[in-house]
Amino acid sequence: VQTTIPQSISTSIAQMAGSQGNFAQQQPTQDPNQRFTVAVDGEPFIGSKDAPVTIVEFSDFQCPFCGRFYAQTEQTLLKKYEGKVRFVYRDFPLDSIHPYARGAAEAAQCAYEQGKFWEYHDLLFQNQQQLTKDDLLTYAKQLKLDEKAFQTCVDSGKYASTVNKDFQDGAALGINGTPTFFVNGRILIGA
Numbered sequence: 001v002q003t004t005i006p007q008s009i010s011t012s013i014a015q016m017a018g019s020q021g022n023f024a025q026q027q028p029t030q031d032p033n034q035r036f037t038v039a040v041d042g043e044p045f046i047g048s049k050d051a052p053v054t055i056v057e058f059s060d061f062q063c064p065f066c067g068r069f070y071a072q073t074e075q076t077l078l079k080k081y082e083g084k085v086r087f088v089y090r091d092f093p094l095d096s097i098h099p100y101a102r103g104a105a106e107a108a109q110c111a112y113e114q115g116k117f118w119e120y121h122d123l124l125f126q127n128q129q130q131l132t133k134d135d136l137l138t139y140a141k142q143l144k145l146d147e148k149a150f151q152t153c154v155d156s157g158k159y160a161s162t163v164n165k166d167f168q169d170g171a172a173l174g175i176n177g178t179p180t181f182f183v184n185g186r187i188l189i190g191a
Contacts, residue, residue, distance in 0.1 A: 047078070050086075051085050053184055106158075106162075109163065123142065
């Protein structure tokens, strides 16, 4: 049963993405059954820590394909497999093409510190074209975060090393684009 659930979820992700329109094509891996060890400790997640399936998304808040996954697939997937999936978010800002992604990732970590990661995550994806520092502070206000603590956190670069570690971990796993998912360690590339 546990083997069937991850395969079913991987198939569902691919089908949902395929039925939603113009997505990047999924790149085949050399061995689709290869499993990777992906660290999740301390990372924001939705679902039960003891769920039989863990999906780790490496994402970029400015990436249009990540935005499409958020808008068209993520909630459907989480509802369909409620109680069976732990969905983990990790940062993979593509600095060369998304100049605001790293700042957004660090700000999301500051929101996580105040217990509002997922609400902040949602605002970032709903407003991908507005990710300047002023915009990031506006979203913190909307969520009624402690503004002074949030601004101090963002200004200090407190989570720069956390975001960089996510990026380095992703690069070590061979990631070169977003979104990239690991479903119980099996890689799935693309929205």
